[in-house]
Amino acid sequence: xxxxxxxxxxxxxxxxxxxxxxxxxxxxxxxxxxxxxxxxxxxxxxxxxxxxxxxxxxxxxxxxxxxxxxxxxxxxxxxxxxxxxxxxxxxxxxxxxxxxxxxxxxxxxxxxxxxxxxxxxxxxxxxxxxxxxxxxxxxxxxxxxxxxxxxxxxxxxxxxxxxxxxxxxxxxxxxxxxxxxxxxxxxxxxxxx
Numbered sequence: 001x002x003x004x005x006x007x008x009x010x011x012x013x014x015x016x017x018x019x020x021x022x023x024x025x026x027x028x029x030x031x032x033x034x035x036x037x038x039x040x041x042x043x044x045x046x047x048x049x050x051x052x053x054x055x056x057x058x059x060x061x062x063x064x065x066x067x068x069x070x071x072x073x074x075x076x077x078x079x080x081x082x083x084x085x086x087x088x089x090x091x092x093x094x095x096x097x098x099x100x101x102x103x104x105x106x107x108x109x110x111x112x113x114x115x116x117x118x119x120x121x122x123x124x125x126x127x128x129x130x131x132x133x134x135x136x137x138x139x140x141x142x143x144x145x146x147x148x149x150x151x152x153x154x155x156x157x158x159x160x161x162x163x164x165x166x167x168x169x170x171x172x173x174x175x176x177x178x179x180x181x182x183x184x185x186x187x188x189x190x191x192x193x
Contacts, residue, residue, distance in 0.1 A: 024133040025068050039064035058147040120170035128163035
């Protein structure tokens with residue numbers, strides 16, 4: 001049986017990835033932490049609904065996604081989240097440990113590349129950004145994403161494909177290369193599943 005201890009263990013083990021996923025949706029560190037916190041509170045309230053501990057990952061991300069949708073509805077009057085391009089000057093400084101072994105030119109290139117990818121991701125519609133970040137950043141399978149967003153697997157595959165195509169439009173791509181761009185130090189390769 002699934003219990004609060006197992007949920008706490010899951011959240012502590014996956015905290016970094018869950019925060020990264022939330023950040024990829026909202027492009028705001030504080031909001032991402034709030035999103036994770038809200039999801040945890042709702043998960044604790046509904047912990048009795050989990051039947052299999054193997055489903056915890058999809059179940060929790062689905063709760064987090066629903067919290068994100070709730071936040072979008074509340075903020076809809078204030079600003080259009082799809083047109084939000086974050087100011088990453090502070091967040092890039094916080095990631096400086098990633099660039100310690102690089103030359104200054106390589107470090108600058110990596111920072112610019114990550115900023116361009118973040119801006120391109122923020123230009124995607126929420127439905128495309130959601131599936132793309134779940135698959136390419138969080139590493140969820142198409143089946144898991146299908147459960148999380150409550151859509152057929154074909155819809156998930158189609159959205160991922162369209163999201164990658166839109167992302168390619170926003171980024172400079174050399175047509176003869178199979179590699180698109182590194183996304184959080186993980187290459188996104190055409191045809192990844």
